[in-house]
Amino acid sequence: MRERIKRTIIKSKNDDLIKSSFFLISNTGTVSILGFLFWTLAAWLFTVQELGLATTTISALSVISSFASLGLSVALLRYMPNEKNKDKLFWSAIWISVLLSIILTGVFIFVLKWIFPELTFIQESLIFIIIVLISGSSAAPFKLIESLFLTKRKSSYVLSKNSLWGILRLLGLVILKSFGMIALVIAWFFSQIISTVVYLKLMKEKVVYGIDKKSIKKMLPLGMANYISMISTKFQEIGFPLYVAILWGVESTAYFYISWMIANSLFAVSRSVGMSFLTESSHNKNTSFKKALGITYGITILGIVLGLIFGKSVLSIFGEAYVSNGLALFKILLFSSVFFGFNQLMLMYYNFKEEKGSVRWINFSIVLLTIICSTFFLSKGVIAIGIGWLIANFIVFLILGIKSKKILFNQKA
Template sequence: MKFLQFSNRLNTSWRTLFVNTSFMIANTLAGSAFGFLFWMVVTRYYDVAQVGTGVAYIAAITLLANLSEMGLGIALIRFAPTIDQQNKFINTNMTAVALSTLIITGLFLAGTAVWSPELQALTGLNWQTALFLAAALAFSVAQFLDKLFVAFETTHFMLLRNVAAHLIRLGVVASFGRILGAVGILLAVGMGAAVTLLLSSYVFAPRTLTNYSPRIAWDWQMLWSKAQYSFGNHFSQLLWNVPPLIYPLIIVSLLGAEANAHFYISWMIANVLF
């Protein structure tokens, strides 16, 4: 009898693992396919310099999101399912990610004229700078909440969020985003992240964790107790993720926007093929 109970639990665990892994694989494949389609649409409707600048915008946002995450997403996956005060733990980590994003993005924007003169639209206090800051914040927090769905084995919500984000990006970049040039590419990514962040926060997350509601929270002890685990994982993730994100920013600064466009599109096609 005990053997049958153990066998049933094992089968259930394997089934859950298989289903969630399948959704994660589907999420990766969908991201690659939609990403390729996105840039094909961009190259059709935008000139070469606008494409190169747009590539730099998105690379910068993705880089800032990686730097700002501080390993808290991995800590969420590891500890959230078993920790006491789950809602407080999730919201404290989410608040920390948001605060970190605002600080790091603010520092990046303050020095844009020095380390990336090609992104001159982001210098000074203007609506483009505000858009970039908002896009970086939405992108960073939305990616953090994706880890919530991994932690609680509801990865179908992660897939749905990312597909929705890609569809919004395509719609914006092929319509009114074209009027704004390279900033329209930034707007497309920002709108995709912002709309699906709201979707994750108020629709998907409450269905993942009963009685969950997103709000600002802070518990320094919770953060500090997981700091060693978080920062260890953060450092290893940066070693893997950051180098490819720096290339477009280096190229746009040294060779200009047009060279950056040619590099990135060729590189993207090579990644798809090989």
Template sequence: MAWNPVMSLNPLRYLSCRTIAGMARDSLYRTSFFMAFSNIISAACGFLFWIIAARLYTVQEVGLATALISSLALVVLFAALGFDSSVIRFLPLEDKGKVISTSLIVTAGASILVGGIYILLARVLTPAMTLWQEPGYSLAFILIALLNSIAVMGGYVFVADRKADLFLLQSLIQAIRIPVLFPLTLLGTLGIFAAIGLGYLAAAILCLAKIHMAISPIRRRVDGEFIRSSFRFSSLNYLSSLLYAAPTLIMPILVLSLLDEAEAAKYYIAFALGTLVLIIPSSFGTSLFVEGSHGSGLRRSALRAGGASLMIMLPAVLVLFFFGDFLLGLLKGEYIEAFGLLRIIALSSFPVACYSLFIPIQNVRMRVESILKLNAVRCFLLLGLSYALVSRFGILGAGYAWMATYLVIVLWVGRVALRERWL
């Protein structure tokens, strides 16, 4: 081999530059890192958002706002109708215009309908939350649900089309919610919620503009053929997504009902901070789904995604486990009481990572039924254990339920891996 003066001076630097350049060209790593960076920015902005909110608003106002935001996420989840997964799976295979337009229009309309139904049910089922009786809250809730739906679906379109840089831009623009917290303090709980809504408004405008200009013009009609051809995949993924996300979204409401507003706020903040680590396996999992849908080798991609996730996660988990009390204290001294919960959530990240990589593998293989069964077990186990343990141990019980649930999940995934000879 010819002598290279650059390499001879610093071979490690030369090799690392070559490695980084190669990873930047690899679509799996490129999409994963853009998504991870986007989610880290979102999480950092979210953490800063709650630091400021905790100092500007009372613990009770923050507790009500967390329940309201969880309700919003629940509505958007129900309104997705499985199109979030269908966009990723079918965008490389179908006409982009009809896939994007149909997904956006159907989910936007569903968000308005589901939001209205949720408000009517909440007035009956949770009369203690008097904010649902106020027309201003109800209108704001439905409008923000619509904007959130557009922003979420637009983000999936960016990722499915391998334009994760636009996903990053979307995350950056949502940071507008932080400065608007200050002038909205007079509104109390509604001020926190309105700040979130302004972030979704900016993201929704960006999504519609960039999709129309950079990917495909948005049409004003729904394509019935696409709905029929993707119905089975969409519907099963929809049910699976509901079972997956519902426990996480219900938990702040459950803690609020079993304990009080202050404990709900502590739970929400500790859970949000503890699950930051999951940005890594989640990003690699989504990228694995995208690459598999584009025809990349699934086994090799899965091994690369798993190895990279583990290496990046380990130091992050250690930081949360040993220094999480300091991070909680940055918000307010009262939140340090949730340090025990934070440590359990952080340690649970490793079994959760196995699950996060298992789901996209099964989606690419069109084994949606197995995902549905797994998420059903997870949903009922997590909610049942949480109800029993929170009543006895407070918010720490939610951590015990979380850890126990994912240990069961890992055993399930291991059984599938052995049966299908992945290992």
């Protein structure tokens, strides 16, 4: 028995899909912990007003970077493994995202007086404008470099890069505290720049200047399909809380948001395994979808069990009101991960097959169906959004299950 376990461990260490999935899932947990420490330390060191201004700026610049990336992070995973000139492909994606980030950040600074009057002081200082422009252009490359790591089978670098970022953020808060609100922005984004440069050096990457039109033309169709998928995902993060606030009030938003964020740690499992599957499939088209499914469900089922056991205790950290108002919602979200996990793996399968229509509709359909289905349960309060989410994922799961019979029954494990 012991020898069998030993052989299984050795086999797992040599399996690129398992290794990559392990590091990406570990990365999610590490980023969450370091992020929690960052905001806890920030709350101790800065005033509520400074914290509010900084979070608004950081959130806005992060959204800008997501839009500026054009879904190219997934397109890179699909095309880089088989591309002869990988550097040209990678750097074309970097430069176009940086260019778009600068343009969008410039627009953000220009319209501050209309959308965020409290931040107009940024417009009045050239130094602040430069800091915000640099910050806005750093986030997209920081994420895109992870596609480079994965395609070169250096998934451990994703974990170590983000760990370095997390540590540098914490140090930045302490060192720059006297600079007020802008210190938070610098700590957040300039630590990304340092981490990106350090790991580009470790990868021994040579900078290729300029945007190659052929490279962008090759990646853009699949990138734009993922762009639409990404917008749907962003709507889950931003739109769902607003939807809850409109229907049940700001207090209910807090109960929803905490339950949602904790459940998201389980949703991240299928996303991580899915990215690993896409990368390995691009290297080797015979990579087993069933194995990816097995890894996802093995961890997901364990997560559901742990969530059911410790969910109440975790929510009680935030207060008893979160237990009484959020526990039922949290349990529903836990069970939805069974269907969500399959849906996200299929999303990456369709990326591998370059079926752009399927890539576009999966997450969009989940969001749309969640809103529609939740309207039938509005009398149940905030739990309605959880029921809608569960039903939406189940419907998409059924559709994808029917479409994927050939994958599930014909592919070798």
